[in-house]
Amino acid sequence: MSKPKLTWPVMTLTSGPVDAYPAVLRGLSRPIAYDFDPAFQQFYEDVVGKARTAMRTKEMPVILHGEPVLGLEAAAASLIAKGDVVLNLASGVYGKGFGYWAAQYAKEVVEIEVPYNDAIDPAAVEAFLRKRPDVKIVSLCHHDTPSGTINPAREIGAVVARHGALLIVDAVSSFGGMGIHPDDCHAGIFVTGPNKCLGSAPGLSMLSVSSGAWEKMKSNPDAPRASMLSILDWENAWRHDQPFPFTPSVAEMNGLDAALDVYLDEGPEVIWKRHDRTARACRAGVQAMGLDLWPVREAIASPTTTAIAVPAGVVEADWRAAIRTHYGVAVSSGRSETLGKLIRVGHMGPTAQPIYAAVAVAVLGGALKHVGKTVDVGAGVAAAMESIDATA
Numbered sequence: 353m354s355k356p357k358l359t360w361p362v363m364t365l366t367s368g369p370v371d372a373y374p375a376v377l378r379g380l381s382r383p384i385a386y387d388f389d390p391a392f393q394q395f396y397e398d399v400v401g402k403a404r405t406a407m408r409t410k411e412m413p414v415i416l417h418g419e420p421v422l423g424l425e426a427a428a429a430s431l432i433a434k435g436d437v438v439l440n441l442a443s444g445v446y447g448k449g450f451g452y453w454a455a456q457y458a459k460e461v462v463e464i465e466v467p468y469n470d471a472i473d474p475a476a477v478e479a480f481l482r483k484r485p486d487v488k489i490v491s492l493c494h495h496d497t498p499s500g501t502i503n504p505a506r507e508i509g510a511v512v513a514r515h516g517a518l519l520i521v522d523a524v525s526s527f528g529g530m531g532i533h534p535d536d537c538h539a540g541i542f543v544t545g546p547n548k549c550l551g552s553a554p555g556l557s558m559l560s561v562s563s564g565a566w567e568k569m570k571s572n573p574d575a576p577r578a579s580m581l582s583i584l585d586w587e588n589a590w591r592h593d594q595p596f597p598f599t600p601s602v603a604e605m606n607g608l609d610a611a612l613d614v615y616l617d618e619g620p621e622v623i624w625k626r627h628d629r630t631a632r633a634c635r636a637g638v639q640a641m642g643l644d645l646w647p648v649r650e651a652i653a654s655p656t657t658t659a660i661a662v663p664a665g666v667v668e669a670d671w672r673a674a675i676r677t678h679y680g681v682a683v684s685s686g687r688s689e690t691l692g693k694l695i696r697v698g699h700m701g702p703t704a705q706p707i708y709a710a711v712a713v714a715v716l717g718g719a720l721k722h723v724g725k726t727v728d729v730g731a732g733v734a735a736a737m738e739s740i741d742a743t744a
């Protein structure tokens with residue numbers, strides 16, 4: 353007996369990793385250069401320069417050669433010293449998870465945690481820091497993807513800066529899909545990657561490091577060196593005349609270069625707008641079918657991911673499987689705490705095109721009848737189309 357052959361999805365509307373732009377696929381197929389070839393060293397410097405333009409920073413960002421979890425763990429390992437008190441802000445699975453890394457390096461981790469369909473209140477951060485002036489580092493996940501919710505990073509960043517602490521921001525799934533940059537939120541370390549809104553492959557971390565954060569890492573005797581978790585090792589690696597500490601991911605750099613070209617050529621503001629229009633249309637369509645959004649308020653719903661609450665009586669895994677089986681569309685489940693409670697549609701990179709919202713609404717609604725619930729799919733698609741037309 354042979355196994356049934358699995359075919360690739362017709363469409364991947366996930367919240368990361370995402371489908372790549374055609375130009376990125378071409379970029380990924382470029383020759384694999386020898387990393388110490390002078391042409392590659394110059395290319396590497398040029399790509400980091402494009403990343404700096406995209407991230408709108410003064411200093412050159414650091415590229416680490418593993419998907420963004422590496423950048424986040426490296427930020428915890430490098431920045432947090434043994435004597436530090438860290439305030440971890442948790443409004444979802446990623447925010448909460450960062451606290452576990454922080455706990456491996458800090459003297460103490462204190463936490464503000466809110467329900468995973470809500471967002472962190474900057475006033476609560478301000479009040480907390482007033483009570484705990486010993487907090488040196490604050491960590492925040494800007495878009496907690498498994499919840500599809502956005503935290504007010506700018507306001508929180510201003511509070512943290514006033515307090516004189518360093519902020520670590522996980523902007524992995526928001527940067528490139530909306531207007532958020534390291535300096536907007538006074539980030540000490542701002543971590544993102546190519547495999548979400550930039551529409552490239554998983555395999556790299558992009559970190560912006562402020563001068564204060566460099567100083568802090570250099571004064572931390574336990575900051576990793578000669579390690580995959582080291583940020584310090586890579587400080588000067590972007591320079592064409594400096595060696596790499598380890599072999600960089602050459603193919604991923606080719607992909608990132610192409611993705612940054614797409615981003616800068618089309619224009620960040622134009623790209624953010626299509627992310628926002630797609631998410632709005634998706635939310636309108638979902639709600640017109642009588643389904644509920646997962647975020648407690650639409651104002652905190654992400655423009656790069658729409659999380660839809662699983663209706664009573666429906667098993668999430670069955671619903672998602674029906675979407676895949678009947679229509680060939682891949683969508684995302686929740687993760688850990690939110691697993692089974694919601695389905696996520698990503699609007700990231702190439703799939704942040706409004707018409708994909710109509711597709712998403714059609715397959716979400718259409719699949720429900722296969723798992724025992726009937727909704728008005730036509731009303732959902734009509735509402736999505738109306739939203740698309742209204743935001744043009």
Ligand SMILES: *Cc1c(COP(=O)(O)O)cnc(C)c1O
Nearest residue numbers: 368420421446495497522524525
């Ligand atoms: C995707 C993502 C990461 C990277 O982790 P994965 O292993 O790719 O899931 C980190 N933080 C956030 C908020 C993400 O969305």
